[in-house]
Amino acid sequence: MRHGPGHGRCGPEGHRRRFGRDGLHGPREGGRGRGRLGALGRFFAHGDLRLAILHLIAEKPRHGYEIIKDIEQRVGGAYSPSPGVIYPTLTLLEELGQVTVTAEGGRKLHAITDQGRAFLAANRPGLDALLERMEEAGRAGDEGPPPQVVRAMENVKLAVRLRLARGPLTTEQADAIAAALDAAATSVERIG
Known part of the structure; x- marks a missing residue:
């Protein structure tokens, strides 16, 4: 099998089947997950969720569940990525050498690598725009129902x-x- 550039485990076809059409940006993440997007439309453009996840891991090593909850909290409940989107993206980041994974009490702890930091630096303008959108959604979310109530209804x-x-x-x-x-x-x- 022919390997894609900078990647030693899978060729482009393997990624296309597993991670989306171009194989570079993880699952087709826009619109996946649960939430009340309303006027925000498609919250994450193609590749944005990967940037957001990598940014959160750069702040501190995290478990997948923590990433889901942190994104939901930062956008004021406007979006809650599903595990079916987060975990394949984390696997992609590991395969690309942008995060490392260590076992911690039966859970996987993800930490950023130098290669992951370089990717964030190279994509800084897009990341800054994404973080601004997330912050704006978080402010707007203060006007909507509490995220924990939205999550429970979706559950x-x-x-x-x-x-x-x-x-x-x-x-x-x-x-x-x-x-x-x-x-x-x-x-x-009866809650009143």
Whole structure:
């Protein structure tokens, strides 16, 4: 197999299948994840999420879950990247030599390498623009629902969709799901 430039493990075809059309910028990240983008439109342009993740890891070594939560917090809940976007991007960054991974209590801790710092420096104008958009979204997010509430609502919707996708429900199962959702709605209404 022929290797891509500067990469010793995979050729361009391997990346195209695994990481997106051009194989350079990780998964097709724009619009992936959960959130209330509204007027912000497609929050991350192609390659922006990779820059954001690398920037966060440059600040301090992080676990994947921390990256998801940090991005969600920085944009005021306007976007919450899914694990299905974050973890493949972290794998790409490792394969490109821009981060290293160490095991820490059964979890992976990602730290930036000199090559990763060089990539950030070479892409500084784009990174600065991205950080400004994230900050702007964070300020706008102060006017919307709290990010933890948005996340919890999305979790409930996802859980229901996943259960429905597994196959037909019996009458008892449908009644149990409806009762759980009705109980949650009643609890929310009583918060006051």
